[in-house]
Amino acid sequence: MLPEVLIIMKWLKNRFLSLTYIGLLALLFVVGCTLKEDPAEVLTLCGNHSCGDLAMVTTDTSSDGFHYLNPHMSPDGTRIVFTADWKAIPAIAHFDQDELYTTFRQIIVIPKRESVDPSPSLESQGGVLVRFDGDRTTIWISGSTVSLSNVEAERRKADPCWIDDNTIAFSLSTPRGYRIFTADITDICPELTCKVVPTVAYMEQADNTISGGQFQHLESVLSPDGRWLAFTRSDCALPDSFETCTGLTLAVLDMNTLGDNNGYDAVMIPLTNEYSRIEKPSWSNDGSKIVFSGGHDLDGGTGTGTELFTIDFDTTGFAAGEMALDYNLDRLTFTSYLDGDPISGVFNTTPSFSPTDDEIIFVSTRRAPSITLHGRSLWKIPSDGRLDPEIYYFTRSDDMDPEVQPDGSILMSSQLGFPTEVLDQLEEEAYQALVQQNDGSMTEVEMRSLAADQRRQLEFFEGVMSYLYIFQP
Numbered sequence: 006m007l008p009e010v011l012i013i014m015k016w017l018k019n020r021f022l023s024l025t026y027i028g029l030l031a032l033l034f035v036v037g038c039t040l041k042e043d044p045a046e047v048l049t050l051c052g053n054h055s056c057g058d059l060a061m062v063t064t065d066t067s068s069d070g071f072h073y074l075n076p077h078m079s080p081d082g083t084r085i086v087f088t089a090d091w092k093a094i095p096a097i098a099h100f101d102q103d104e105l106y107t108t109f110r111q112i113i114v115i116p117k118r119e120s121v122d123p124s125p126s127l128e129s130q131g132g133v134l135v136r137f138d139g140d141r142t143t144i145w146i147s148g149s150t151v152s153l154s155n156v157e158a159e160r161r162k163a164d165p166c167w168i169d170d171n172t173i174a175f176s177l178s179t180p181r182g183y184r185i186f187t188a189d190i191t192d193i194c195p196e197l198t199c200k201v202v203p204t205v206a207y208m209e210q211a212d213n214t215i216s217g218g219q220f221q222h223l224e225s226v227l228s229p230d231g232r233w234l235a236f237t238r239s240d241c242a243l244p245d246s247f248e249t250c251t252g253l254t255l256a257v258l259d260m261n262t263l264g265d266n267n268g269y270d271a272v273m274i275p276l277t278n279e280y281s282r283i284e285k286p287s288w289s290n291d292g293s294k295i296v297f298s299g300g301h302d303l304d305g306g307t308g309t310g311t312e313l314f315t316i317d318f319d320t321t322g323f324a325a326g327e328m329a330l331d332y333n334l335d336r337l338t339f340t341s342y343l344d345g346d347p348i349s350g351v352f353n354t355t356p357s358f359s360p361t362d363d364e365i366i367f368v369s370t371r372r373a374p375s376i377t378l379h380g381r382s383l384w385k386i387p388s389d390g391r392l393d394p395e396i397y398y399f400t401r402s403d404d405m406d407p408e409v410q411p412d413g414s415i416l417m418s419s420q421l422g423f424p425t426e427v428l429d430q431l432e433e434e435a436y437q438a439l440v441q442q443n444d445g446s447m448t449e450v451e452m453r454s455l456a457a458d459q460r461r462q463l464e465f466f467e468g469v470m471s472y473l474y475i476f477q478p
Contacts, residue, residue, distance in 0.1 A: 055398045055478065059424060060119035062416075062473035066463075067096035067126045072471035074418050075406055077166050078117065085416065086114050086135075086165045086173055087473060089127075094134040096126050111135075112165050112175060114193065119475065121427045123463065133193050135173075138200040142186075144179055144208065145267040147215050153179065164224045168260075174206065174234060176223050181212045183221045185236060187263065206234070207258050208268035224285055227260075229292045233318075234258040237283055237297075238275070252279040255286055255297055255316075274323070277303075278330050282311060285355045289362045289388070293318055296337070296365055296388075298354040304336050310350025313337040313367060315388070337390035340371060353384075353394075357409045363388055366397055366407050366415065373399055383407055383415065398476055402468060414477040421474065422467030432460040 062085060063073055071091035078085055089111045115132040124130050139153045161178035168174055171191040176183040186203035193199055211217045225236040239253040259272040277283065282300035289296070296315045301308040317333040340351045356367040369384045373396055383398035398404060403420040410416060423431070436456035443452065466472075 055396075055400070055476075057398075057476055057478040059477075060475045061121050061423075061427070062118060062475060063115065063127065063130065063132075064120060064123050064423075064472065065093075065096075065125065065127050065130060066123050066466075068093070068470045070469045072418070073113075073473050074471060075164055076416050076418060076473050077408060078410060078416055079167050079170050081170045082410075083117055083170075084114050085117055085473065086112065086167065087418075088163060088165065089113055093127055094132060095128075110162050112162050112173070114190065115473075117475075121423075121430065123423070123431070128195060133195055135188070135190055135193055136197070136200045137177075137188070138202050141202045144181075144184070144205050144212075145269070146181060146212055146217070148213065151180065153177070166226050168227055168231075174225050174227070175203075176221075176225065177203065181209070181217050182219045183223055184208065184268070185222045185225050185234070185258070204264050205268040206263045207271040207273055210269065213269060225258075226286055226288060228257075228288050228318075229290055232260055234260055234263070235276075235286045235288065235295055237286065238273075239283075253281065253283045254279050255283050255295065257318075274328050275330065276316060276318070276328060276332070277334075284311070287357050288318075289358045290360060291362060294358075294362075294388075296356040296358065298352075298356065298367075303331075303334065308350065310340060311352050311354055312340060313353050313356055313365065313386070313390075335390065337365065337386055337388075338369075338394060340369075355406055357407050358388065359385075359409055360411055360413055366409055367394075368405055368407065369394065373401075381405055383417070398478070403471070405471065410475075412477075414475050416473070416475050418471045419474055420468050420471050422465075422469070422472070423463045428460050428463060431463065432456050435459045 062076075068091065071089065071093070073093075074088050074090065076085050076087040093111060094113060112135040113127060113132050114135060115127065115130060118130065142153045143150050144153070145151070161183075163176045163183065165173050165175040168187060172187055172189050174185055174187045177186050185206040187206055188201045188203035190201055193201065207222065209217070209220050211220070219240065221239045223237050225234050227234055235255065235257050237253065238256045254275045255277045256273055256275045259274070262270060262272045265271050276295070280300055281302050284298045286295050286297040288294070294315050295318055296313060298311045299314050300311060303314055313336070315335045315337060316331060319332055320328065322328050338353045340353065342351070351369065351371045353367055353369045353371075356365045358365055364385050365388050366383055366385050368381050370381055371384070371394075373380065373382045380401070381403040382396060382400075383404050384394040385397040386392065386394040398415065400419060400421045402422070405418045407415045407417040433456070436452055439447065439452040439455060
């Protein structure tokens with residue numbers, strides 16, 4: 006079997022660098038028989054990384070330096086839903102500098118995979134865009150039905166999570182702010198005609214008035230028993246602007262009432278008082294606790310940055326339409342500051358319980374061991390906060406959005422790029438392909454040099470875009 010040579014070319018633009026384009030990618034990717042054994046799909050990492058096995062879930066080279074975020078594994082463990090902050094399907098290799106990058110945030114579903122081979126696009130990896138029929142997506146505002154339109158339905162989506170193996174919940178921007186919707190994605194497919202019609206889960210009573218408010222409902226996550234949907238609720242003039250937000254709370258929706266009377270009769274119950282900042286809730290596996298990130302004022306303090314807190318989830322009083330606020334509120338992290346730390350504070354966020362609920366994995370911008378930079382790394386802490394946090398996964402790159410799986414592995418987003426071990430492997434594969442195709446016109450030095458060039462092209466991805474990974478410590 007002769008090897009096929011796929012040359013993938015693109016312009017790689019990094020909006021965080023001063024240069025508009027980094028350069029032209031030319032990746033030599035060999036599929037077929039070589040003189041070496043087939044590569045292992047899961048890499049064993051160490052050295053500059055924490056030791057463990059790493060699988061790259063997304064390996065496409067079509068991105069313009071954008072990011073894949075908020076990954077969540079389906080209950081059956083076969084698919085991953087996540088957001089892309091660019092037009093990833095179909096891949097559009099340009100960016101309108103006049104638009105916020107979140108304007109075209111997409112929701113994408115991809116099969117769980119363990120691969121290290123670069124591919125030209127998410128579609129070639131089995132990724133499917135969840136397309137929404139905006140003309141049939143309606144909400145009830147001020148006494149009348151409002152269609153979101155297809156244009157609006159393709160804009161500003163966030164925080165997808167699974168309700169079951171065929172249904173997702175997510176936040177979608179509406180004329181009254183972000184609202185939580187659900188959608189059956191059983192029939193999604195690559196064709197343009199495959200569109201789903203989402204249903205609004207919950208609307209504020211003020212939404213049925215002329216002026217209304219600008220509440221934002223974000224970061225929804227389902228309880229283990231499937232009965233409660235926790236989310237963050239805020240009253241913000243501008244989405245994602247904490248300067249304009251008041252009354253940030255953690256709340257739950259009763260799934261038995263979801264969508265009743267166009268969302269107006271859905272039962273919402275606050276779980277906390279109002280604070281300066283609350284974000285990223287996550288359930289314990291037994292459903293008895295919720296961990297989240299919050300401002301220092303949750304325990305009466307002051308300061309910048311965020312810390313981790315837990316509350317007990319107790320439905321006592323639910324029949325009466327209320328639950329105890331801040332029930333057994335407990336602060337887990339107490340971040341100390343050193344000279345040179347950022348005045349904006351250290352952020353502890355995106356917590357996730359371990360399978361046994363005895364530890365919490367989270368993202369922190371505190372200094373990682375051996376370096377002085379404040380990157381985002383994964384840390385762990387006992388779920389009762391009795392010990393100080395310890396570094397859990399370290400790559401010298403930004404790591405985000407960890408979700409602990411039942412087997413203890415971590416699904417996450419990271420700017421690690423292609424790890425050194427992957428680059429070594431791909432360079433050797435490129436060299437082997439050149440050896441097989443060489444008609445005598447190239448020396449070994451020239452072939453080694455060409456293979457090294459391919460490696461250098463892939464090195465650009467580190468720190469440029471966020472891929473999805475599964476890490477098994």
